Amino acid sequence: MGWAGWVRTEMRDGAKDRLRRRGEEPHTYKRMLSPIAEGTCAVLGVAGAVGLAAGGYAYASLWPGSAIFGRTMTAPRRAGELALTFDDGPNPAWTPKLLDVLAEHEIRATFFMLGGRAQAQPALVKRVVEAGHVVGNHSWSHPNLARTATSKVREELTRTKDVLEQNSGKPVKYFRPPFGARRPVVFKIARELGMTVVTWNAMTSDWSEPSGDRIAAALMKKIDGLEQRGYATNIVLHDGGHREPAAARGASVAAAGKLAERYDRTHTFVTLDQW
Numbered sequence: 001m002g003w004a005g006w007v008r009t010e011m012r013d014g015a016k017d018r019l020r021r022r023g024e025e026p027h028t029y030k031r032m033l034s035p036i037a038e039g040t041c042a043v044l045g046v047a048g049a050v051g052l053a054a055g056g057y058a059y060a061s062l063w064p065g066s067a068i069f070g071r072t073m074t075a076p077r078r079a080g081e082l083a084l085t086f087d088d089g090p091n092p093a094w095t096p097k098l099l100d101v102l103a104e105h106e107i108r109a110t111f112f113m114l115g116g117r118a119q120a121q122p123a124l125v126k127r128v129v130e131a132g133h134v135v136g137n138h139s140w141s142h143p144n145l146a147r148t149a150t151s152k153v154r155e156e157l158t159r160t161k162d163v164l165e166q167n168s169g170k171p172v173k174y175f176r177p178p179f180g181a182r183r184p185v186v187f188k189i190a191r192e193l194g195m196t197v198v199t200w201n202a203m204t205s206d207w208s209e210p211s212g213d214r215i216a217a218a219l220m221k222k223i224d225g226l227e228q229r230g231y232a233t234n235i236v237l238h239d240g241g242h243r244e245p246a247a248a249r250g251a252s253v254a255a256a257g258k259l260a261e262r263y264d265r266t267h268t269f270v271t272l273d274q275w
Helices: 001-020 026-032 035-044 046-063 097-106 115-119 122-130 152-168 182-190 212-226 250-263
Strands: 080-089 110-113 134-137 232-239
Touching: 080 097, 080 250, 097 122, 097 250, 110 115, 115 122, 115 152, 122 134, 122 152, 134 152, 152 182, 212 232, 212 250, 232 250
Parallel strands: 080 110, 080 232, 110 134
Antiparallel strands: none
């Protein structure tokens, strides 16, 4: 069996079997993809045999739970634990408001920051760390690392790690690839820099959804489903935007507050270094 056929079988049988074991209907497996990965696979899937191979590569590199190119940190079998993680900041317009919401509920979170944003907002990086949150690496400029030159991958990760450590005074141990996109060399470079690659198991399109209520409702459904299967939840929200330094993130901040209100008495909110 060739590469395309093998990956197609993995997608069809492996993913559907995993969903059956978790009590979900097999036809829902496509929804496990991030919106970006799903769109990529949909486009690539119409291109015949070459498209199948490319679609298989997209699955291997973009599906949050794929281990084909290497294992990522997602969430352990520890029901009752929630990790709030925020990508694409720091954002001078919304990260401070988010910090206020988290402080109100005494929640510590993990912030995956872009190096370029962190360099422009050193005081905000320090404020995040001083509030007890964990800072992680989200690359310098948010490229798709599954198709970025190796030298550029190393530069993106190294430069960001250096800036974050200089501004936070603490080692950066976690790396979340932009779009979740990775390939073997991304894992290799991350390990050489002392970082664990992190994906997620609960995300919505909060960067484009204007309603905090809808974002929170979609995440609550995912959290409750994972809880029933005995898993913790690694939640992705966005306090920034890779295209706009002060991207509007009011809905995401509101959703974080609603999750805090819903689960702060029944669940434990953790940072990734507690897993």
